[in-house]
Amino acid sequence: MDTISVFMTQAHHHCDTLFAEAENAMVDGDWEAATRQFAAFSRETEHHFKAEEEVMFPAFESATGMTAGPTEVMRMEHQQMRGMFAGMADGIRLRNRDAFLGASETLLMLMQQHNLKEQQMLYRMADQVLAGERCAKVLAAIRALEE
Amino acid sequence: MRGTDLAGLAAVMQTTGLSFDQAPPISVPFRFFLTVPLFIVAASALLLWAGPSALLERHNPATLAIVHLFTLGVLSMTMCGALMQLLPVVAGVSIGKPRLVATLVHLNLSAGSLLLAGGFLWGWKPAFLAASICLALGFGAFFVAAGAGLLRVATRSATTLAVSLAVLALLVTVVFGICLALLRGGLAMDFYAPFAVLHPFWGLAGWVGLLLIGVAYQVVPMFQLTPNYPATLTRWMAPILFGLLILWSLAEAGNDVRYALEAGLAAVYAGFALTTLYLHSLRRRRQVDTSLLFWRVSMLSLSGALILWETAGLLPHGWRDRIELSAGILIIVGFALSAINGMLYKIVPFLIWFHLQSSLPGRHAVPNMKEILPEVWARRQFWLYLASFLTLLAAVVWSPLVYPAAILLAASALALWHNLLRACYRRREAGHAAPGI
Ligand code: HEM
Secondary structure, three states, X not given: OXXXXXXXXXXXXXXXXXXXXXXXXXXXXXXXXHHHHHHHHHHHHHHHHHHHHHHHHHHHHHHHOOOOOHHHHHHHHHHHHHXXXXXXXXXXXXXXXXXXXXHHHHHHHHHHHHHHHHHHHHHHHHHHHOOHHXXXXXXXXXXXXXX | OOHHHHHHHHHHHHHOHHHHHOOOOOHHHHHHHHHHHHHHHHHHHHHXXXXXXXXXXXXXXXXXXXXXXXXXXXXXXXXXXXXXXHHHHHHOOOOOOHHHHHHHHHHHHHHHHHHHHHHHHHXXXXXXXXXXXXXXXXXXXXXXXXXXXXXHOXXXXXXXXXXXXXXXXXXXXXXXXXXXXXXXXXXXXXXXXXXXXXXXXXXXXXXXXXXXXXHHHHHHHHHHOOOOOOHHHXXXXXXXXXXXXXXXXXXXXXXXXXXXXXXXXXXXXHHHHHHHHHHHHOOOOOOOOHHHHHHHHHHHHHHHHHHHHHHHHHOXXXXXXXXXXXXXXXXXXHHHHHHHHHHHXXXXXXXXXXXXXXXXXXXXXXXXXXHHOOHHHHHHHHHHHHHHHHHHHHHHHOHHHHHHHHHHHHHHHHHHHHHHHHHHHHHHHHHHHHHHO
């Protein structure tokens, strides 16, 4: 059975791939592909944020009693990343390649640090406190979001 | 929930949880970064002044002075500054009183590097003694702040292991270095003699190499979206290198065992360089940014230095000094400086961006990383750097080139300084503009 770490880390890799495809399309100057890939990237990443913010973080918080701890920092970083999505979207809307690539560079740094913190710390802690039954429940709830 | 779970969680939280949001004030790393170009300029000025005599052989006074302006004022300066920034974030090591520590390390390291260079140049004994005191204080503060934290880390990732070993190697380097400096300062001790061989090896193959390996594990996949380094490699490379260094230090000079150990060290470092170049070729990000160019030069230089080192025996004996000098330039100016320069172009704009967006309420006022430090400026500096590095290498063979090399090196450093200052100025600008809007 999947653990929280395994499941959520896969989501990170998936989002990384979509990010690279969107940025590569923009580097090639293919606006149509960049628009499409960026939409896929931001949709999937937003979905992953939602799985965390609405399902996994609350489960973690209620299992540990910590609401002002790591999950709060992660939520704040999600907000920062959403700001960069907006910057990339502006780049597409205004046909400004540099604005897009500047925002994507910033987003990548932010996203990779954030992912590392989640993978190396938060998910590991979550694996400890949300084992067995609880983990199955969390993963089921996340899959239910997809429908 | 079972009691053991909670206890385990508490332990994880204690050692890592704090690092969720623990970056030190931005002035902590920046004072180091902004000082670095000045030391490169100082080294270039010395090179210009000493001329061809600086590239005759490695024990020449001017050469030793230039070497330490680099290894202390440039490499150790950035590496200590970057570690004070990265340790809390990457390894969960909290540094108490970061400003005080940063001030102590920065001032003592700066003064100590200059005094040591002066001591080498003019052979003035009190300068060696004063340098020893400054460097002992500066590195001492660093070891107490960072080393103590590193010892306490509970979950040791491949990166924290490599970084811990690098810091240990720095300790060895500094102890040997200070003994050698005291020797030159008039406090003669017979048993110091072998330290002259051990000291540079621990400095370059230990401190500098291990730290760059540990950092590469994290930043190569992260900046370029490459696959990770293979897990067996990250687990074993740094400990094996460290073990080889220890064995090498114990082996008798001129002995076959020692040559075998050197070959082993070279093989592991070659493995690192080739793996990194291979990972770069697999990167998912197609954009070629300046930082990537710097990393490639770094890895190619490392490979070049190793090839030179291993084939030195095949070349005519009269070439020995030239080979040693070229290997030194390839390692210090090629491998180490290039990677560091490239990394600054990621770390500095990101930190400024991060600082801005957390201190400014309106998100729109915040310029992105490439607005803070434009790619074209970084690219120009890269070409200057590359020209200076290659000219310096060529100057080992044809000495008049030392003059253009020194001028190019200074120009590259000033361009770097300009880029970093300009980025900091953007911070000011945006910071002032925001409240008025
Ligand atoms: C406390 C700091 C340091 C002091 C006091 C110091 C002192 C010295 C001294 C006195 C020598 C001359 C050796 C002799 O008498 O033959 C020397 C050589 C050298 N040191 Fe340092 N050093 C320090 C740090 C470093 C660091 C951090 C590195 C490298 C990262 C380094 C690399 C070298 C190199 C490459 C040589 C040239 C040796 C040769 O070519 O044989 N030093 N150092």
